[in-house]
Amino acid sequence: MFSYLDNVISFLKRGGSLFFLCLIFSVVTGCRHEGKAISPLTQEGKPALRRIAVVPFQQIIPEEDNAKTVRCPLCGAVFFTDKYPEDAEKVVEGIFIHWLGEHRKFNLIPPERVNGIYRRISAESFKTTLLEILKKVGSELEVDVIVVGYVYRYRERRGRSYSVEKPASVAFDIHLVRVSDGTLVWKGTFDRTQSSLLEDIFLISSFFKQRGRWATAKELTKEGMEKIMKTFPPSQ
Secondary structure, three states: OHHHHHHHHHHHHHOOOHHHHHHOOOEEEEEEEEEEEOOOOOOOOOOOOOEEEEOOOEEOOOOOOOOOEEEOOOOOOEEEOOOOOOOHHHHHHHHHHHHHHHHOOOEEOOHHHHHHHHHHHHHHOOOOOHHHHHHHHHHHHOOOEEEEEEEEEEEOOEEEOOEEEEOOEEEEEEEEEEOOOOOEEEEEEEEEEEEOHHHOHHHHHHHHHOOOOOOOHHHHHHHHHHHHHHHOOOOO
């Protein structure tokens, strides 16, 4: 790794591009990102994926003020958390909805209708499990699957495009739940903090995608969404 890095730096110096060498210090790196199928989408005799509802994405905050981690309410995965703006979940949800519109042809239930039914059923089902609530919501909406998203960290960068005091950091996951039996059929996870290219030379492709800049939290989210949604089920 170090010999490769030395060669890269030597090449840049020979070209006299010291300014570019400074710029390559920004690249996206972090813990994890993946989108994967967990269970077959359809069951024998059940309808294919056509109608879909997106439950309003939610922020997950620590139960205690000094807690550093939070847990996914649906799958139990643990994430590091940080302070973030109140509308962070709306930003992530908006990017997800936009991706669906660009890449899939689902019959998507209007968000206002989904939100109203979800709030009503949640209020009526205080002691009911989350999966049971989602099944009830999906049944009333007559959809094949329910999408549930959680935001655990959405820290904006502190500084400018080419010089930061603290980089952007984002963590969220998205779940696809089959309404007929409450089975989790797909999950996408993104958890990253931007750091320098020299800290992880193997992510050089992400550096070029960000054009050598320190990304905003929204830019980081968009890149993460593109990565995890590559395995999102197709419309049928």
